[in-house]
Amino acid sequence: MRKNKRRLDAAMKNSLLFAALASILIVMLIGVFTFREALPAFRDIGLEKLLTESVWRPGEGQYGILAMIAGSGLVTAGAVILGVPLALGCAIFLSEIAHPNLRALVKPCVELLAGIPSVVYGLFGMVIIVPIVRGIDMPGNTGFGLFSASIVLAVMILPTITSVAEHAIRSVPKEFREGSLALGATKWETIQKVVIPGARSGIISAIVLGLGRALGETIAMIMVIGNSVIIPAASTGNPLSIFLSRARTLTGNIAVEINYATGLHESALFATGVILFVLIMIVNSSAKYLMSHGNTGKNR
Amino acid sequence: MIIRKLKQNFAFTAMWLSCGFTVLILLIVVGYVIIKGFAHINMDFFLTPPRGGLSGEGGISSTIIATVYLVITTLVFATPLGVGAGIFLVEYADNFRSRFVQKLVVIARFGVETLAGVPSIIFGLFGYALFVTTLHFGFSILSAALAGTCLVIPVIIRTTEEALKAVPDSYREASLAMGAGKWETIWKVVLPSAITGISTGIVLSAGRIVSETAIFYVTLGGSYRTPTSLMSSGRTMALHVYYLAMETRAFDKALATGAVLIVLIIILNLVINTVSRWLST
Amino acid sequence: MTGKKVMKTINYSLFYGDFKALNSITMDIPVNRITAIIGPSGCGKSSLIRSFNRMNDLIGNMRTDGSILIDGKDVYSQDVVELRRKVGMVFQRPNPFPKSIFDNAAYGPRIHGIRDKSELAAIVEHSIRDAALWDEVKDDLGKSAFTLSGGQQQRLCIARALAVEPEVILMDEPASALDPVATLKIEELMEKLKSKYTIVVVTHNMQQAARVSDFTAFLLTDLERSGNLIEFGPTREMFTNPVDSRTEDYISGRFG
Numbered sequence: 044m045r046k047n048k049r050r051l052d053a054a055m056k057n058s059l060l061f062a063a064l065a066s067i068l069i070v071m072l073i074g075v076f077t078f079r080e081a082l083p084a085f086r087d088i089g090l091e092k093l094l095t096e097s098v099w100r101p102g103e104g105q106y107g108i109l110a111m112i113a114g115s116g117l118v119t120a121g122a123v124i125l126g127v128p129l130a131l132g133c134a135i136f137l138s139e140i141a142h143p144n145l146r147a148l149v150k151p152c153v154e155l156l157a158g159i160p161s162v163v164y165g166l167f168g169m170v171i172i173v174p175i176v177r178g179i180d181m182p183g184n185t186g187f188g189l190f191s192a193s194i195v196l197a198v199m200i201l202p203t204i205t206s207v208a209e210h211a212i213r214s215v216p217k218e219f220r221e222g223s224l225a226l227g228a229t230k231w232e233t234i235q236k237v238v239i240p241g242a243r244s245g246i247i248s249a250i251v252l253g254l255g256r257a258l259g260e261t262i263a264m265i266m267v268i269g270n271s272v273i274i275p276a277a278s279t280g281n282p283l284s285i286f287l288s289r290a291r292t293l294t295g296n297i298a299v300e301i302n303y304a305t306g307l308h309e310s311a312l313f314a315t316g317v318i319l320f321v322l323i324m325i326v327n328s329s330a331k332y333l334m335s336h337g338n339t340g341k342n343r
Numbered sequence: 344m345i346i347r348k349l350k351q352n353f354a355f356t357a358m359w360l361s362c363g364f365t366v367l368i369l370l371i372v373v374g375y376v377i378i379k380g381f382a383h384i385n386m387d388f389f390l391t392p393p394r395g396g397l398s399g400e401g402g403i404s405s406t407i408i409a410t411v412y413l414v415i416t417t418l419v420f421a422t423p424l425g426v427g428a429g430i431f432l433v434e435y436a437d438n439f440r441s442r443f444v445q446k447l448v449v450i451a452r453f454g455v456e457t458l459a460g461v462p463s464i465i466f467g468l469f470g471y472a473l474f475v476t477t478l479h480f481g482f483s484i485l486s487a488a489l490a491g492t493c494l495v496i497p498v499i500i501r502t503t504e505e506a507l508k509a510v511p512d513s514y515r516e517a518s519l520a521m522g523a524g525k526w527e528t529i530w531k532v533v534l535p536s537a538i539t540g541i542s543t544g545i546v547l548s549a550g551r552i553v554s555e556t557a558i559f560y561v562t563l564g565g566s567y568r569t570p571t572s573l574m575s576s577g578r579t580m581a582l583h584v585y586y587l588a589m590e591t592r593a594f595d596k597a598l599a600t601g602a603v604l605i606v607l608i609i610i611l612n613l614v615i616n617t618v619s620r621w622l623s624t
Numbered sequence: 625m626t627g628k629k630v631m632k633t634i635n636y637s638l639f640y641g642d643f644k645a646l647n648s649i650t651m652d653i654p655v656n657r658i659t660a661i662i663g664p665s666g667c668g669k670s671s672l673i674r675s676f677n678r679m680n681d682l683i684g685n686m687r688t689d690g691s692i693l694i695d696g697k698d699v700y701s702q703d704v705v706e707l708r709r710k711v712g713m714v715f716q717r718p719n720p721f722p723k724s725i726f727d728n729a730a731y732g733p734r735i736h737g738i739r740d741k742s743e744l745a746a747i748v749e750h751s752i753r754d755a756a757l758w759d760e761v762k763d764d765l766g767k768s769a770f771t772l773s774g775g776q777q778q779r780l781c782i783a784r785a786l787a788v789e790p791e792v793i794l795m796d797e798p799a800s801a802l803d804p805v806a807t808l809k810i811e812e813l814m815e816k817l818k819s820k821y822t823i824v825v826v827t828h829n830m831q832q833a834a835r836v837s838d839f840t841a842f843l844l845t846d847l848e849r850s851g852n853l854i855e856f857g858p859t860r861e862m863f864t865n866p867v868d869s870r871t872e873d874y875i876s877g878r879f880g
Contacts, residue, residue: 064447141362167376228731229705259464
């Protein structure tokens with residue numbers, strides 16, 4: 044009896060260890076495999092050429108992903124500009140101003156916004172946003188492009204930023220709020236001068252996490268950004284018209300071409316993946332760093 | 344004083360509006376897709392397979408089957424691994440004295456966190472290269488499920504860990520003190536208390552598979568025939584939306600499928616919310 | 625009894641939802657004196673002191689009955705922001721903001737519109753001096769308030785309250801989180817401040833009440849767990865010759 048029990052314990056311990064090891068193995072496999080496949084591209088094309096050449100013509104052996112980096116960068120910037128103020132306003136409203144009942148009503152809406160599949164956002168973008176954007180009278184404007192993609196992406200990162208920022212704001216100790224109110228500060232002054240500074244690192248990491256999500260989004264971007272491999276440029280004297288340009292993201296580049304790519308072309312796509320991976324790692328670890336080193340709170 | 348009050352009113356109005364605007368966006372997206380979509384939904388839509396053609400004739404029956412098939416296959420792979428790894432990390436990891444195992448645990452924790460931040464297309468890329476081509480599984484439910492497993496394992500490990508950590512140590516001590524073995528304690532005392540939390544993670548993962556498109560775009564193929572085996576190619580509902588919108592340009596059918604997806608996601612969200620509310624009381 | 629009465633409660637009751645936390649409290653709080661509110665935990669001391677500057681407003685479904693008058697004006701019928709400028713508060717646990725020492729003391733004046741740097745510096749120095757902290761921090765005004773010890777933090781919070789030139793200072797168990805030496809410093813400080821300010825202090829420590837206060841209010845819960853004012857009077861009289869037998873029981877240590 045006792046012996047059986049011990050044997051069972053040992054057996055379970057080992058199989059659980061196996062499960063944990065398998066999970067590690069998957070991570071390693073993904074890393075190793077992606078890098079291995081990308082190696083020929085790094086060797087034969089070279090990192091510098093990959094990053095700085097703007098022409099991507101796999102048929103002619105030209106593999107520069109600068110256009111895609113610009114596309115990803117611009118669309119992310121656009122989404123952040125459009126989405127962050129809205130998300131922060133929403134986070135402050137939910138954590139500081141809204142009546143608990145209203146909050147209980149709105150919070151699930153924000154969560155649902157996060158749960159809607161990206162392909163549905165892409166579809167919505169194609170059917171609603173793109174035709175509206177097409178209405179802007181500019182030469183060469185088809186509606187598909189950075190602006191439409193930024194709007195769609197802004198909506199997609201809105202819930203992420205809102206929930207993380209809201210959490211950060213709520214975890215500011217209530218003593219700070221009381222201290223400020225007791226000095227005759229208005230509620231808004233308290234929020235502005237004590238609560239937001241107190242939650243600063245959490246708010247910044249919320250934005251950075253949203254940035255990471257934006258960089259990684261694939262399918263919705265393919266659907267609305269136009270996918271042309273060009274470095275976006277302003278079509279008129281107005282510098283903002285750059286956002287009406289078509290573009291392609293790093294993620295879109297992989298998804299659109301991987302299924303028929305072979306040889307160096309395939310390897311170059313893996314290299315795109317590695318570069319994307321490194322980019323997102325930098326973004327996410329800086330968010331994590333900010334969250335753990337936010338030394339603004341009390342001695343928690 | 345009046346200026347300070349005005350400033351506050353102005354700021355609060357701005358916050359009010361941004362929150363109202365967010366809810367409005369949700370209502371517009373969900374409302375538009377559901378209203379437009381439901382106009383094209385009838386019983387036939389669910390019961391007939393897509394027949395291709397320029398207007399995307401037919402319904403979505405085979406894509407529903409493919410979605411269910413894929414979700415179940417993925418969970419069959421991911422649940423034992425994820426829950427097992429979660430249990431190991433919480434209940435066993437600290438008991439190992441071997442330096443080697445401890446290092447592995449650190450790597451595992453780091454790995455799980457890293458995996459959670461990886462954009463899904465990377466899993467697609469990896470799945471395509473390893474499962475589709477190198478292992479010759481081809482575009483198939485199997486390849487897609489294995490790639491999908493990578494996507495949801497971090498979710499399951501995390502929720503399992505959280506659920507187990509929420510079980511008070513006194514439960515474990517009480518059971519161990521009565522002479523129960525370690526595994527017996529976990530099986531009979533810890534897991535029953537943590538089961539709702541763990542199920543939340545599994546439902547959450549099912550939702551991720553249902554809504555994911557990019558990974559399956561590069562691993563599942565896209566055939567709209569009903570999958571018959573693990574090696575069949577297929578098309579999930581989300582993927583179907585993509586193909587309808589991007590290739591056939593059949594927006595009405597795409598919206599209808601999208602509406603079904605949204606309703607499905609709302610139901611899954613409700614399930615999760617109910618479970619977690621039930622959990623917290 | 626000396627001094628004109630600036631602050632008084634008249635049949636003041638406080639409800640949180642259906643629960644009546646304070647039951648018809650009537651008392652006069654003399655100006656430029658220290659009034660202590662004592663009583664066992666849960667008797668409504670904190671609820672009462674937080675009524676004077678309406679910090680209870682932060683709690684949902686709160687309502688009141690009767691009135692609290694300051695300078696003849698009901699606190700609930702005036703602007704809460706203006707009220708809190710006149711009635712400062714020091715909390716149980718030191719709660720400096722995550723800012724520099726200077727910015728903590730300057731917080732109130734800045735809020736109330738003082739921008740001039742030299743004027744701000746003067747106010748900051750003045751209030752930190754009044755809080756008996758100047759000599760300890762004058763060279764480190766730019767440092768984070770969190771570098772201070774608990775007692776110093778609490779005196780900084782007092783300085784922060786003084787900087788907006790209040791008429792009344794409320795102290796909600798200001799020394800309960802501090803060690804005996806720091807407690808003593810706070811008590812000495814209170815003694816010094818009362819020439820300029822009216823002070824109300826909540827304490828669960830009867831020796832402290834006896835040491836620092838001029839008047840004492842004793843609160844006790846009734847059968848419905850509502851706080852009632854049992855006795856109010858000059859501290860020395862109350863501690864040597866209490867009128868009510870329950871007061872005697874409490875100060876001689878028969879309650880928890």
